[in-house]
Amino acid sequence: MSTRPRTPAPNTPAPGKLPVPELIEMKRRGEKIVMVTAYDAPGARLADAAGVDLILVGDTAAMVVLGHDSTVPVTVDEMLFLTKSVTRAARRPLVVGDLPFGSYQVSDESALENSIRFVKEAGADVVKLEGAGPMVSRARAIVEAGIPVMGHLGLTPQSATALGGFKAQGRTAEKARRMLEDALALEQAGCFALVLEAVPAPVAARITEALEIPTIGIGAGADTDGQVLVYHDMLGLYEGRSPRFVKQYADLAAETRRALEEYVADVRGGTFPEEQHTYSMPAEELEAFEVELAAARAEIAPQARQRPRAPR
Numbered sequence: 653m654s655t656r657p658r659t660p661a662p663n664t665p666a667p668g669k670l671p672v673p674e675l676i677e678m679k680r681r682g683e684k685i686v687m688v689t690a691y692d693a694p695g696a697r698l699a700d701a702a703g704v705d706l707i708l709v710g711d712t713a714a715m716v717v718l719g720h721d722s723t724v725p726v727t728v729d730e731m732l733f734l735t736k737s738v739t740r741a742a743r744r745p746l747v748v749g750d751l752p753f754g755s756y757q758v759s760d761e762s763a764l765e766n767s768i769r770f771v772k773e774a775g776a777d778v779v780k781l782e783g784a785g786p787m788v789s790r791a792r793a794i795v796e797a798g799i800p801v802m803g804h805l806g807l808t809p810q811s812a813t814a815l816g817g818f819k820a821q822g823r824t825a826e827k828a829r830r831m832l833e834d835a836l837a838l839e840q841a842g843c844f845a846l847v848l849e850a851v852p853a854p855v856a857a858r859i860t861e862a863l864e865i866p867t868i869g870i871g872a873g874a875d876t877d878g879q880v881l882v883y884h885d886m887l888g889l890y891e892g893r894s895p896r897f898v899k900q901y902a903d904l905a906a907e908t909r910r911a912l913e914e915y916v917a918d919v920r921g922g923t924f925p926e927e928q929h930t931y932s933m934p935a936e937e938l939e940a941f942e943v944e945l946a947a948a949r950a951e952i953a954p955q956a957r958q959r960p961r962a963p964r
């Protein structure tokens with residue numbers, strides 16, 4: 653019996669891509685998982701080359717890329733545009749498409765429809781959503797359709813107003829207990845990992861111990877299974893105020909500004925471009941060009957003299 657070559661199923665991981673189940677193995681082996689955000693192809697390429705495991709195309713794009721004051725205004729179409737540029741460049745890291753505010757809160761159906769857009773149109777490997785309660789059912793619906801989901805608890809910036817601002821969460825026994833219950837519910841719903849943002853370190857540690865799936869912390873101490881930072885914060889590219897949990901590894905805003913100021917001075921001072929930045933042409937071609945120009949000028953000049961003047 654002849655066998656036909658099998659067409660890969662849609663949503664099949666590309667060769668070299670970190671498999672989602674490997675993250676649980678990393679947790680079991682005690683290997684830290686590294687995630688960073690990125691919003692364009694150069695950022696994704698650099699993150700991949702640096703060896704990160706996951707790239708989150710976070711809705712922080714609203715603030716660090718699009719100039720909004722919060723993550724709320726960014727739209728699905730804007731997020732898809734950014735996610736596409738990341739998936740074109742990221743080879744090994746899993747690309748997490750962040751579902752923006754309004755794209756999953758209304759119903760399981762709209763959550764699933766928008767998640768499908770992230771996978772089909774933007775090439776995201778997985779999606780992320782914030783919160784628990786009704787969002788547990790959203791997560792389950794997306795997972796059941798075959799799209800892996802990352803949860804996000806603690807400070808969930810899309811509901812910062814309801815939380816009373818960008819504040820640490822889970823700082824009372826009651827709130828910590830509720831967060832643990834939410835984490836277990838998201839795991840039960842099938843989430844493959846959970847972001848814990850701005851959570852006291854001991855609370856994040858207990859949640860991490862209680863879950864089989866890995867936790868990725870941001871402002872959640874050292875005992876989570878992995879860490880995530882926002883690209884612009886860690887590279888010193890965001891000129892707004894960064895949260896206290898950010899470690900800045902470079903000052904690219906200062907370096908970029910220095911370079912731009914030097915460019916401005918070079919252009920104004922006539923020191924750029926130099927010889928090595930310009931193109932030459934054979935001398936005889938230039939000479940021929942000058943002759944043609946002179947002839948053209950000679951032809952145009954008498955015609956211009958004959959042209960009637962416009963009345964004043």
Ligand code: KIV
Binds near residue numbers: 712713847
């Ligand atoms: O949108 C984002 O960048 C995030 C991280 C802060 C985890 O959700």
